[in-house]
Amino acid sequence: MSSLPSLQNSHSISYLSQREAAEIDETLMGPFRFSVDHLMALAGLSIATSIAEVYKPSEFNRVLAICGPGNNGGDGLVAAQYLHHFGYKPFVCYPERTPEPLYTGLVTQLEALSVPLMSVEDLPLDLYKDYDILVDAMFGFSFDGTARPPFDDLIQRLVRLHSYDQTVQKQPVIVSIDIPSGWHVEEGDTGGEGIKPDMLVSLIAPKLCAKKFSGPHHFLSGRFVPPVIADKYKLQLPPYPGTSTCVRIGKPPQIDISTLRGNYISPELLEEQVESDPIDQFWKWFRVAVAAGLKLPNAMALSTASKDGK
Template structure:
């Protein structure tokens, strides 16, 4: 059997090394006001440069969603009032502490700050609709964050452009420029920029000034800020305009008092780094994200920081309530390679394996998750998610409780359908067929391959039965855990085992632009006494 119990390789070696080093991360600042003999970072930036906070945090799979899984990040949204906000002095003190005794390098921190910004953007603004990005970068570390973000956005499928008018001639920054040039990312001078950004760009990344900035913006940044302010006029005329994403602090805002006079940039997204600054309380845009998963207990305790938990291995977490949306307007314009009859496998099992391997290689979460639909004698369908545990020429295998609702319905009507949906690949597979139980030996073998906790859980859970509360499960689990604490064999209950669906119909679906999706159906037919699979294209 081609087993899907095997562990998928979700990390490259690079990501694994990053994950080890990114569990601690820190943000920094280059303000002359906070220079210290114990702060090596202060030696790297000129007195006139401004900066932002940056951080380090764990990194996982190669897919963007491993950095910012949308469902997780949205569900983990935190009320902004419950999250700590830093004064400028507190931010500076934290910088000195982290960048001094803890010894983190500037390039390490800047890299992950930029990645956090890029993943926050990818969380909301998909490249299929917002692909043209202009990163306006200042001379300090906030600008460096923007340069790094532009590089990551390129690899995420966007088309970035960079305006970097006041370049810092330090090896760190010249290296970032070289990296972008190696990707043929265009650099635009202020003179090359259109007066009206609305026709040429979909996203503007405001990476001009960070939280150490004070005073009045000087040329050419004063003019660039005015051009961003002009974009707000499009809201009144209902014309589409580029969205503005500010890095840590909207450029020109006071770090504590915010948009004084209500005449500054009003970004659509704010990506706070390390912890929101006080000015973030004045942010009224729809999308506020936090990047930074690093604060050690000694810092958190000293400043009484309340920071939200990050979902999974994501690089960002939403702060505040997600904006309400018009459900009818939610849609995805799929972009996929061709899926043609002459390219597919003649055997649908082989085609399934090919797509399944692609889903694993893409780092998709639980690619073996499938919706199982059954119908009982009452004719009412029911569906639930289960995990595929094996597939071969005989069919698709999963395991469950034989006294559950799905088991009862399969007893009454031994036919079912399976649906695999691989969002990151714009693909789904439907399989229909008859269902039978696997052998006791097969169920026994798989049961004892599971973690002991899962074995005990299978005994405790009388699936689909009504219980008075969760405490009942905990109590029974605790009793069995104690009973088998000596490592003795845990017996498989008679009411637990596997099913096998023997496929009679396959449909492979792949999303395409303008809803002209690919649908290839495999159905069996007899030719000269031999069963073969006929492939038909269905209208989307």
């Protein structure tokens, strides 16, 4: 379960139109002197942190970030770097590289980390066979119209994941950055045939299409927003816990506690097999616990009883 608290009433959060999102971006990079690379660094860290809150690298290790040519793709490139440092094994598909120094620098940084950069032709046809997490970083809030090749095919590959038999194949999870690629920024998945992400990481404030998001995990990144901008656009934003750069929006998914129970079956313990000295027996068990790498092997519970068994 996530360690971050959630904002229980997601309806109290502001949702931005495409025009409002563009205006806020222009204000941040204009009068407030936020550079594009600074905003990407903030977004990439928050995206990676959000993923790590829900999908632990011990279970979801192989990550494919599919990055578009714009700022949304840049956010994905930065997130891949942080995911590497967080213990994941990221791969990056960046089919339409932007020649600007900012983007070539991000590629150089990924290469320095030995993160594989793959072409579309390098990708398996069925993405579920090779990856545990698919980061959709193709298009952001400035997207309008129909996706062009090769992104139209990449979007369809993510869409097709929903058609596989989940009882037979382990499904990779889809994490979309700010906007599920191919969705209308304000109206959402109008045809009902688009990407259905398991996690959405909204940036600064969720866009109107996020109201149509039905996945279990919605996080918000944007702790850096100056109060004057929040006041100008009447943004209602949740408090961020502690030092975190992201916060869960809405209630966390319901968990069936009964499914968490495990059966603990151990070999029988016979009196003739234990040490005669209880201290020797304790050290025998303690050494086994340490060798097994158990967490807090020195923790114990003490139970006492009176003469009448109470």
